[in-house]
Amino acid sequence: MTWSKVERVRELARLVGITIAEDELGEVADRVDSLLRELEKLAALDLAPIQPVTVFPEETDHGA
Amino acid sequence: MAHDELAFLSAIETARAIRAKQVSPVEVVQAYLARIGRLDKTLCGYITVLGEHALAAARAAERTLMVDADVGPLFGVPMAVKDQFWTKGVPTTNGSRAYRDFVPAQDATVITRLSQAGTILLGKLAMSELALGGTRRPAWGISRNPWDLERTPGESSTGAGVALAAHLCAASVGEDTGGSGRTPAAYCNAVGLRPTYTRVSRHGLMPACWFLDQAAPMTKTVEDCAFVLGAIAGYDPKDPSTSRRPVPAYAARLGQSIRGIRVGLIRELHGHPDVHPEVKQAIETAGETLRALGAEVREISIPLIVQAGAIYVAIGDTEGAGACDELLRDRPGDLDPASRTRLQAASLVPFKVYNRAMKARVLLRRQFMEAFGQVDVLMSPTSPYPAPKHAALTAPFAGTDDVRARFFFRRSYTGSYALAALPAISVPCGFTTDRLPIGLQIGARPFAEETLLQVAHAYEQATRWYTHRAPAATAS
Numbered sequence: 001m002t003w004s005k006v007e008r009v010r011e012l013a014r015l016v017g018i019t020i021a022e023d024e025l026g027e028v029a030d031r032v033d034s035l036l037r038e039l040e041k042l043a044a045l046d047l048a049p050i051q052p053v054t055v056f057p058e059e060t061d062h063g064a
Numbered sequence: 065m066a067h068d069e070l071a072f073l074s075a076i077e078t079a080r081a082i083r084a085k086q087v088s089p090v091e092v093v094q095a096y097l098a099r100i101g102r103l104d105k106t107l108c109g110y111i112t113v114l115g116e117h118a119l120a121a122a123r124a125a126e127r128t129l130m131v132d133a134d135v136g137p138l139f140g141v142p143m144a145v146k147d148q149f150w151t152k153g154v155p156t157t158n159g160s161r162a163y164r165d166f167v168p169a170q171d172a173t174v175i176t177r178l179s180q181a182g183t184i185l186l187g188k189l190a191m192s193e194l195a196l197g198g199t200r201r202p203a204w205g206i207s208r209n210p211w212d213l214e215r216t217p218g219e220s221s222t223g224a225g226v227a228l229a230a231h232l233c234a235a236s237v238g239e240d241t242g243g244s245g246r247t248p249a250a251y252c253n254a255v256g257l258r259p260t261y262t263r264v265s266r267h268g269l270m271p272a273c274w275f276l277d278q279a280a281p282m283t284k285t286v287e288d289c290a291f292v293l294g295a296i297a298g299y300d301p302k303d304p305s306t307s308r309r310p311v312p313a314y315a316a317r318l319g320q321s322i323r324g325i326r327v328g329l330i331r332e333l334h335g336h337p338d339v340h341p342e343v344k345q346a347i348e349t350a351g352e353t354l355r356a357l358g359a360e361v362r363e364i365s366i367p368l369i370v371q372a373g374a375i376y377v378a379i380g381d382t383e384g385a386g387a388c389d390e391l392l393r394d395r396p397g398d399l400d401p402a403s404r405t406r407l408q409a410a411s412l413v414p415f416k417v418y419n420r421a422m423k424a425r426v427l428l429r430r431q432f433m434e435a436f437g438q439v440d441v442l443m444s445p446t447s448p449y450p451a452p453k454h455a456a457l458t459a460p461f462a463g464t465d466d467v468r469a470r471f472f473f474r475r476s477y478t479g480s481y482a483l484a485a486l487p488a489i490s491v492p493c494g495f496t497t498d499r500l501p502i503g504l505q506i507g508a509r510p511f512a513e514e515t516l517l518q519v520a521h522a523y524e525q526a527t528r529w530y531t532h533r534a535p536a537a538t539a540s
Contacts, residue, residue: 034472
């Protein structure tokens, strides 16, 4: 079965437990779709060896 | 000096005049309150004005000056803060109807430190809802850019931009998650600094994304910015993530030559085909000015920076949605449609995508640090275009391409520094032919705010764009 982007958003919203108004489903779908498309560009990068961090450790030097 | 002219002094000029007893803190506060009363109905820079509180604090400051001449560099300066900082006993709305009745029981550390520095709190400033952006129906009215009332003052520290451009406070502290301090500064001909992450306490700062949020000094001049940063920076046991590094005297290098300082013009941001031509020209002229001051300016590449807007949204918005989870589930109707749809979209971002963005963030930081192996500071436009019209900013998106063009592109300019946890400052850099302000962004390596301020100050003093007055600031 192929879902439209709006149907996919409606189903995802149900799964995560939020209610999206019918008249706002299109906008939410556009926002999600554009982000996923934009981040597809990162797929070309070799990110496998990188460990994500929230706060970077401080450098030992004290700036310029 | 005429009463109204007091409000056009910088924060440091105001403090000097107070220390020299050329003017009393009460007179200064009265001057600002009179301007707020006259202009802010139209401009909507403030959510809450603390008139009685400010006057009482000013009278107390007068009494202090009678017995103690040894006061700090910001003593008596009337300031205002973004309504994202807790203020004990004073409503703190986070720009949202959802928090309109929230009254904190304690002050944010930033508020405590501003008070310890002897500043006087004039009020709480308008902001786009939850420090996001594009709020379509702001609960406290549409904040208007004093340079052109049809245009946005910038987001999300909207009120700080308004209040500085219209001289409704002497200095302010906004907040910068992905550019929320620097962008209003650029659009309003003011100075906005994002300090290194961990430099300033986040205790009592209502969160958007906890590992990107930073308090942002927003001021009329670079000198003011240095002193405000000095007042609020430093370790805070209430925010264990804050750095224990000593706080330097940030103003110490202001006025020193920048001869020999290496400046990198970020090719991907400056050379992008969608940059407004007058912004591009202004940045090139800024490069020539820095060269004339003795700096070595050359182009430098940070390849991943063009993707920073999308990376930022994937991380910042997803974290923001997490911070607002209860609100999104139980009271979505309390939110403005722009915030609601943005956070709902972020709630649906798959973990795989979030994780990829978090890894790309680390790679972006590496690319920045490689650049800092070749140059001391980086420069670019703060925003690729001047302040947009309100209608263009708040219109619902018309498809995925519209989201990409309006939502991600601009965020690469400021969001990149936030992702990399680096300090960056926006300083006035001229005007378009329509008299819209342009901002020059200068960035530096972690904890190099002194270098940043030194270069920004040299540029500011050579150009003096900050002395220009917005039309709405001089309206009677």
